[in-house]
Amino acid sequence: MRIDPLAYLGEQLNEFRANGTYQRLRELQGPCEPVSKYDGKEVINLASNNYLGLANHPKLKEAAIAAIGKFGAGTGAVRTISGTLDMHMELERRIAAFKHVEACVVFQSGFTANAGTVSAVLGKEDHIISDELNHASIIDGCRLSRAKIHVFPHADVAVAEEKLAALVGVPGRKLLITDGVFSMDGDIGPLPALCALAEKYGAIMMVDDAHSSGVLGRNGRGTVDHFGLHGRVDIQVGTLSKAVGVLGGYVCGTKDFIEYLYHRARPFLFSTSHPPAVTAACLAAFDLLESEPERIEALWANTRYFKEELAKLGFDTGRSETPITPIFVGEAAAAHAFSKALFEEGLFATGIGFPTVPQGKARIRTIVTATHTREQLDRALEILARVARRMELL
Numbered sequence: 001m002r003i004d005p006l007a008y009l010g011e012q013l014n015e016f017r018a019n020g021t022y023q024r025l026r027e028l029q030g031p032c033e034p035v036s037k038y039d040g041k042e043v044i045n046l047a048s049n050n051y052l053g054l055a056n057h058p059k060l061k062e063a064a065i066a067a068i069g070k071f072g073a074g075t076g077a078v079r080t081i082s083g084t085l086d087m088h089m090e091l092e093r094r095i096a097a098f099k100h101v102e103a104c105v106v107f108q109s110g111f112t113a114n115a116g117t118v119s120a121v122l123g124k125e126d127h128i129i130s131d132e133l134n135h136a137s138i139i140d141g142c143r144l145s146r147a148k149i150h151v152f153p154h155a156d157v158a159v160a161e162e163k164l165a166a167l168v169g170v171p172g173r174k175l176l177i178t179d180g181v182f183s184m185d186g187d188i189g190p191l192p193a194l195c196a197l198a199e200k201y202g203a204i205m206m207v208d209d210a211h212s213s214g215v216l217g218r219n220g221r222g223t224v225d226h227f228g229l230h231g232r233v234d235i236q237v238g239t240l241s242k243a244v245g246v247l248g249g250y251v252c253g254t255k256d257f258i259e260y261l262y263h264r265a266r267p268f269l270f271s272t273s274h275p276p277a278v279t280a281a282c283l284a285a286f287d288l289l290e291s292e293p294e295r296i297e298a299l300w301a302n303t304r305y306f307k308e309e310l311a312k313l314g315f316d317t318g319r320s321e322t323p324i325t326p327i328f329v330g331e332a333a334a335a336h337a338f339s340k341a342l343f344e345e346g347l348f349a350t351g352i353g354f355p356t357v358p359q360g361k362a363r364i365r366t367i368v369t370a371t372h373t374r375e376q377l378d379r380a381l382e383i384l385a386r387v388a389r390r391m392e393l394l
């Protein structure tokens with residue numbers, strides 16, 4: 001009999017079980033809402049990126065259903081062969097206008113947008129200066145490019161400058177890259193200072209606004225708008241999968257840069273385009289971003305309230321300045337046990353530990369949305385305090 005050559009993976013899983021980091025996928029049994037049903041249980045949902053409550057919005061659903069009626073379920077090809085719908089081009093023009101840039105390209109996801117863009121614009125003779133907490137999709141894009149990667153400590157502008165200064169006179173292009181909002185800590189990247197460095201050292205400036213799209217800046221235009229840096233960030237990446245409520249990633253910049261990506265970004269060239277329902281729902285979401293900015297105000301009002309109350313209770317929430325609020329507990333096993341106990345009491349907040357975050361920095365991550373009521377947030381705070389005291393985390 002043949003021995004399973006993948007048997008070593010089962011041993012790895014046993015190790016996860018032994019150290020308390022084994023995770024089963026929770027099953028969502030209905031729409032993503034402030035209170036959602038997971039694994040047969042109604043829980044307050046602080047585990048989604050559905051910042052503005054658009055994932056189950058009637059206008060997005062109507063648009064998706066109408067698009068299926070008119071265009072069908074799928075597109076039949078990649079964008080560059082025959083799978084570009086007029087609607088795909090409309091969404092790209094719409095986002096470009098929204099972001100005040102010349103052009104935009106939409107990818108299948110934020111992940112493919114980052115990975116496909118970095119690897120398309122740089123080669124092995126080039127240099128990337130990257131924040132140590134940048135998202136996995138940026139890291140993969142950097143690796144795929146085969147450029148030399150120079151990592152600076154999180155948000156440390158002085159070390160970023162040392163790295164750039166050390167490359168003066170060294171051949172190759174330089175790319176300075178940061179997340180706009182950091183997904184695990186909820187802090188905002190030091191964009192104004194990094195832009196100044198990129199200008200001083202002639203580097204390409206790139207920001208990944210996955211958690212800032214729909215959250216920061218006027219009508220959710222992102223960190224460039226938040227800081228008033230229009231025209232100073234060469235590559236802006238955003239996502240359609242979080243606040244926008246659907247699926248996809250986009251890249252904004254000059255017309256030539258975007259056309260180059262049409263020719264060379266591998267996920268764009270080699271993976272099928274978004275189905276009509278996705279694109280139509282995204283267009284409907286941009287209508288709402290522009291017509292109902294009060295959603296973003298509600299998100300920030302909930303964010304301020306929740307953070308203040310967490311602080312009053314004595315929780316350590318680190319350096320967060322956005323709707324992403326981590327609650328630190330120490331080791332990964334403690335974070336997973338805390339998350340599990342909260343779920344049993346009716347609150348869903350994800351436990352996150354090593355290797356997603358450094359050893360000793362394990363946490364549960366909470367994300368409030370615009371559509372949580374004050375009563376739901378109060379109930380969440382009561383559960384958090386009660387379970388944390390019981391587990392001697394407070």
Ligand SMILES: *Cc1c(COP(=O)(O)O)cnc(C)c1O
Pocket residue numbers: 109110111112114135137179181183208210211239240241242247248249
């Ligand atoms: C979520 C996320 C992505 C990936 O976006 P998807 O559209 O979900 O693929 C990229 N970058 C950051 C910083 C993210 O948080």
